[in-house]
Amino acid sequence: MSIFLLISIKLVDGISMTVSSICEAEAALQGQWPNKGAAPYKDACRLIASARGGNCSPAIAFAAFKAAVIDQRLLKPIKEGPAIGMLDDATKNLQT
Template sequence: MGKFLPLLVRFVDGRSMQVTSISEAEQALAGQWPNKEADVYREAARLLAAAGEGICRPDIAFSAFEKAARQQRLLRPHKPSASLRILDSLSAPN
């Protein structure tokens, strides 16, 4: 399990991937994106590589990846887990 909350990424070719770590984010960058020349994509790639080398904090690199995926409309909503649904139902006002 990765360090970060999971992101569900759906690529241009219809393939999907759950991303929870820096290494998974680097793998996801190799997928089909709408625009790999976009500044936000290139910045995410640069920061992920720097995080792998220990030059950049992983949370900053992962945030850059999330921003790039969001701007290129690749992020898909995650269904809440069963335990989260139960917690929500218990805390909801009657």
Template sequence: MSRFLPLTIRFISGGSMLVTTVAEAKTALAGTWRNKEAPDYLEAVRLVDDAIAGTCRPAIAFAAFKKVAMQQGLLKPASPSAALTMLDELSSRSKAPPS
């Protein structure tokens, strides 16, 4: 089981990748990005490498990866889970006026 919630990355080249681990984040960072010279991109690469080497907490590296993916417009928005959708439906029913 993955430690992180899955992120779907859409590369500039048109491909996509599901990322759930720091190792997958490293692979995704090697893909086609808008700006591989951006400071936040370079920081994410460094933190992911450090996490793989054991000198950085994986959660910090994954957060940096997610941040740069959002900044560069590569993060595909996640749809709500089935459980959350059911909860929203139940909540909206309880707010409806009685008939």
């Protein structure tokens, strides 16, 4: 089980991926990105490699990866499942 929340991305070549670990983030960084020279992309690559080597917190590295995904507009919207609707229904009376 992953310690990170799942994010869905769509790379430039149309490949969709779900990423929830440092290993998956590393694989995603090898795909086609709009701008591999952008600072957030380079930071993500550096920090993911550093986390794999034990020199960086995995949470910081994953946050850098997510920032690069957002910066390059690769984040796919999350579809709400039925559980979200059920939770909303169950808690609507608790909202003030």
